[in-house]
Amino acid sequence: MIPKGVATFLPEGTSRRREIERKILSLFSQWGYQEVITPIFEYLDVFSLGVGEDLLNRAYKFVDRATGRMMVLRPDVTPQIARIAATLLSDQPLPIRLCYSANVFRHEEEHAGREREIHQIGGELIGPSDAEADAETILLAVEILQKLGLKSFKISLGQMAFTRGILQPFESSPVSFKRILGAVAKKDASHLEALLKEEKVGQKTRRQVLSLLDLFGGEDVFAAAKPLAVHPACKAGLRRLREVYAILKNAGHQEALLIDLGEVRGFDYYTGTIFEIFSEGVGSELGGGGRYDHLLEKFGAPSSSTGFALHIERIQWALEQTAGSARGYASADFLVLHTDGAASEAVSLSHQLRDAGYRVIRRNGFHGAIESYLSDARKQKIAKILLLTGGRDKAIRSVDVRSGRQENKRPSDLLESLSSS
Amino acid sequence: MIPKGVATFLPEGTSRRREIERKILSLFSQWGYQEVITPIFEYLDVFSLGVGEDLLNRAYKFVDRATGRMMVLRPDVTPQIARIAATLLSDQPLPIRLCYSANVFRHEEEHAGREREIHQIGGELIGPSDAEADAETILLAVEILQKLGLKSFKISLGQMAFTRGILQPFESSPVSFKRILGAVAKKDASHLEALLKEEKVGQKTRRQVLSLLDLFGGEDVFAAAKPLAVHPACKAGLRRLREVYAILKNAGHQEALLIDLGEVRGFDYYTGTIFEIFSEGVGSELGGGGRYDHLLEKFGAPSSSTGFALHIERIQWALEQTAGSARGYASADFLVLHTDGAASEAVSLSHQLRDAGYRVIRRNGFHGAIESYLSDARKQKIAKILLLTGGRDKAIRSVDVRSGRQENKRPSDLLESLSSS
Numbered sequence: 086m087i088p089k090g091v092a093t094f095l096p097e098g099t100s101r102r103r104e105i106e107r108k109i110l111s112l113f114s115q116w117g118y119q120e121v122i123t124p125i126f127e128y129l130d131v132f133s134l135g136v137g138e139d140l141l142n143r144a145y146k147f148v149d150r151a152t153g154r155m156m157v158l159r160p161d162v163t164p165q166i167a168r169i170a171a172t173l174l175s176d177q178p179l180p181i182r183l184c185y186s187a188n189v190f191r192h193e194e195e196h197a198g199r200e201r202e203i204h205q206i207g208g209e210l211i212g213p214s215d216a217e218a219d220a221e222t223i224l225l226a227v228e229i230l231q232k233l234g235l236k237s238f239k240i241s242l243g244q245m246a247f248t249r250g251i252l253q254p255f256e257s258s259p260v261s262f263k264r265i266l267g268a269v270a271k272k273d274a275s276h277l278e279a280l281l282k283e284e285k286v287g288q289k290t291r292r293q294v295l296s297l298l299d300l301f302g303g304e305d306v307f308a309a310a311k312p313l314a315v316h317p318a319c320k321a322g323l324r325r326l327r328e329v330y331a332i333l334k335n336a337g338h339q340e341a342l343l344i345d346l347g348e349v350r351g352f353d354y355y356t357g358t359i360f361e362i363f364s365e366g367v368g369s370e371l372g373g374g375g376r377y378d379h380l381l382e383k384f385g386a387p388s389s390s391t392g393f394a395l396h397i398e399r400i401q402w403a404l405e406q407t408a409g410s411a412r413g414y415a416s417a418d419f420l421v422l423h424t425d426g427a428a429s430e431a432v433s434l435s436h437q438l439r440d441a442g443y444r445v446i447r448r449n450g451f452h453g454a455i456e457s458y459l460s461d462a463r464k465q466k467i468a469k470i471l472l473l474t475g476g477r478d479k480a481i482r483s484v485d486v487r488s489g490r491q492e493n494k495r496p497s498d499l500l501e502s503l504s505s506s
Numbered sequence: 507m508i509p510k511g512v513a514t515f516l517p518e519g520t521s522r523r524r525e526i527e528r529k530i531l532s533l534f535s536q537w538g539y540q541e542v543i544t545p546i547f548e549y550l551d552v553f554s555l556g557v558g559e560d561l562l563n564r565a566y567k568f569v570d571r572a573t574g575r576m577m578v579l580r581p582d583v584t585p586q587i588a589r590i591a592a593t594l595l596s597d598q599p600l601p602i603r604l605c606y607s608a609n610v611f612r613h614e615e616e617h618a619g620r621e622r623e624i625h626q627i628g629g630e631l632i633g634p635s636d637a638e639a640d641a642e643t644i645l646l647a648v649e650i651l652q653k654l655g656l657k658s659f660k661i662s663l664g665q666m667a668f669t670r671g672i673l674q675p676f677e678s679s680p681v682s683f684k685r686i687l688g689a690v691a692k693k694d695a696s697h698l699e700a701l702l703k704e705e706k707v708g709q710k711t712r713r714q715v716l717s718l719l720d721l722f723g724g725e726d727v728f729a730a731a732k733p734l735a736v737h738p739a740c741k742a743g744l745r746r747l748r749e750v751y752a753i754l755k756n757a758g759h760q761e762a763l764l765i766d767l768g769e770v771r772g773f774d775y776y777t778g779t780i781f782e783i784f785s786e787g788v789g790s791e792l793g794g795g796g797r798y799d800h801l802l803e804k805f806g807a808p809s810s811s812t813g814f815a816l817h818i819e820r821i822q823w824a825l826e827q828t829a830g831s832a833r834g835y836a837s838a839d840f841l842v843l844h845t846d847g848a849a850s851e852a853v854s855l856s857h858q859l860r861d862a863g864y865r866v867i868r869r870n871g872f873h874g875a876i877e878s879y880l881s882d883a884r885k886q887k888i889a890k891i892l893l894l895t896g897g898r899d900k901a902i903r904s905v906d907v908r909s910g911r912q913e914n915k916r917p918s919d920l921l922e923s924l925s926s927s
Contacts, residue, residue, distance in 0.1 A: 086549070086552050086589070086593065087545060087548050087549065087552065087589075088545070088547070088548060088549060088570065088572075088573070088577070091545035091546070091547065091548065092543050092544070092545050092546070093542075093543065093544060093545055093590070093594070094542060094543035095542060095590070095594060095595065096540035096541065096542055096604070098543075099540070099541045099542050099543050100540070100541065102543065103531075103541065110524075112860075114865050115860040115863070115864065115865050115866060116860065116865075116866065116867070117837070117838040117841075117865055117866060117867035119517035119520070119521070119837050119838075120517065120520045120521065120524065121514075121515060121516060121517055121520050122513050122514065122515035122519075122520050122523065123513070123514060124508060124509070124512035124513050124514055124623060125512070125513070125546065125609060125611070125623060126509070126512065126566075126579075126611075126623075127508050127509060127512065128507070128508065128509060131507050131508065145547075145568055145577075146568065147566055147567065147568035149509065150613050151509075151613065151614065151615050152509070156509070156566075158547075158579075168507070168508075169514070169516070172507065173514070173516060174516065176885075177885060177886065178881075178882035178885050178886055180869075181886075182867065183517070188546060190546070190547075192571050192572065193572065194572050202545060202546060202547075217870050217871075221868075336853075416538070416540050417538040420538075432757075439533075439536040439537065442536070443536065444535050444536050444537075444538050445536060445537065445538060446537070446538035446603065447642075449638050450638075460599075461599035464597075464598060464599050465598065465599055465602075
């Protein structure tokens, strides 16, 4: 009935999703990132200024009836934030820190089993071009995952300036460049060898490009990469990556760090330090990002920039794998069940409980025995039933739905015991 | 650069939007409504089971590349909730209370100045068919608006069973029915007269239909409507509306209540009590809803149901009109500015402040005078600058950005004064 890969979350999953979103947005806020809301669709020609062809090919498009122009459902939020920073916020002094919680949409084959509607929460730090800024976004991403309760993860660091520098001989031919970068991204040595043969490159270039596949590991990768850093872009890129590495190491993350100079990420706009974060037992990255220093200029206001996005579906999945999150879910704290004669007491009690923050369902028309309501309440995951059968000073019968344990309480005692718990 | 009527919110507006959303979702939760997430697009043929032609005509559609089927960007959430309740939640005992916070999308002419991307937060109460359920959704909608801080509003009550009963002579011709209902909805007496003439209806039917335009006002409308309630649907509808009115009156809302038996609302699925809530000074309704007892059966599981949605753009606008909400906005509480030598103290201070819930931007590389940073900080709406220039026991200079007032504090005193404030 519904397409594969679109978002449907029932109450329990939605409640966990909201909790994750709130924690992440609150951490972004604590780091000074201000949330913005961007349109779900916009004009294709404007949006496409900011992204590469591959991503556009995977985007959903339709014709706007009012203008006849093509619209695109956003496949990525970063270009929208860049546009906002470069236009609506162009009078603001830099740096600008922005964040968002948004869905992006990408065509997938039905059988691919991948998401077509992807929930991302991300942040962009616009202005600074230094290593501190690169490191800030990585440190924030790590802190978010730690505070969500994820314990073991790896941070993979790459450097697009270095990688682009090595592939510089192909920059005059965008098609060749892209194919070779694609083979590097897939770490497909034999395909890469074949492509290089086709391109008829010299031995030296061939060796340098192939070495991209081996330049991953610990701190020693810096030494191994140094002889290759001949092109100025490579040199500057490697120097920058060392600085970022040092900041992250100082912050205590050495164990988690992995350098991978063949890392590419799928977006055309990256120009410098890039990163991805993996968690044990989850095949794909939980988040990633990097520096994109030439995106804002496409919207008329050149500025350095770096950012990242977290993949909320995967984070939720990873958290659900850890035993700690397997706590009970209740749909409501109380079902206030009452007879018609006890209506005004029930209404007043419900109000008091709600004002105290409890989730309360009120239901008139009690008849028969309380036991006949227990089975439904159990299936509905309601925690407690409070039964009011009339009379101003009548006791309330409180029934714990799971155990069936009952006790009678006076309204004042009930509220007191709740406020003290 | 961006289409008219799509959502773009800068930090200040987003922050207010989030605050409104959180308050509303928390009230829904306190009334036992559980949030769900529904897809932004789905198959047109499935979605269209639940909505009328008019709404479908205004929906954005595109072809799904993977299946070749038509997709629709949801123009309404209620049919999605009905589908979920009737399928994924069909094993749950009734009643089911669900809520959502979601955008809906509707074609508008560029010059119409209306929203094309509309943020709604709504709830659905699935199962009960009684007046208590009708009243619950209205009472909840009212409580939400009150707790958001809106003071003066009107609740307009209608009854689709009554209205449909009066229009029963036209039910055999859907085209006539729709045109006449449309003229009633617009309260366009001369157009309605012309249509009735065209339909060649008898004097009695003509008088009854035209009277729909006059049946609005206070409690006395019930007496005026009684002679028209001949058809059983009219009788039952009127009786039900009296019950709902009585519950709302008992709850203290008599002043706000307005009966309008010519009220129709734009959705084909309503079958019983309907309502709209207006606030003084806002032309359109802030929210509304009603009973739709035949929607779930279209997805295979017949059930009574009632619900409502709030129009968040308009509520935000209404709140911004009230003086009370004109409070200052700060993008961050602290800019921790420091020299390279004070980096580790600055990092540690920033962490402590963030853990205490403050919004903190840390910035290395202080040079020159603090005054040169004030103007940017003011534009960025940062509340305070904390300056650290090195040394373990050195004082922190705290600068209030708006007033420029400075004082020196020891780190321990600073944290203490913050935690006590």
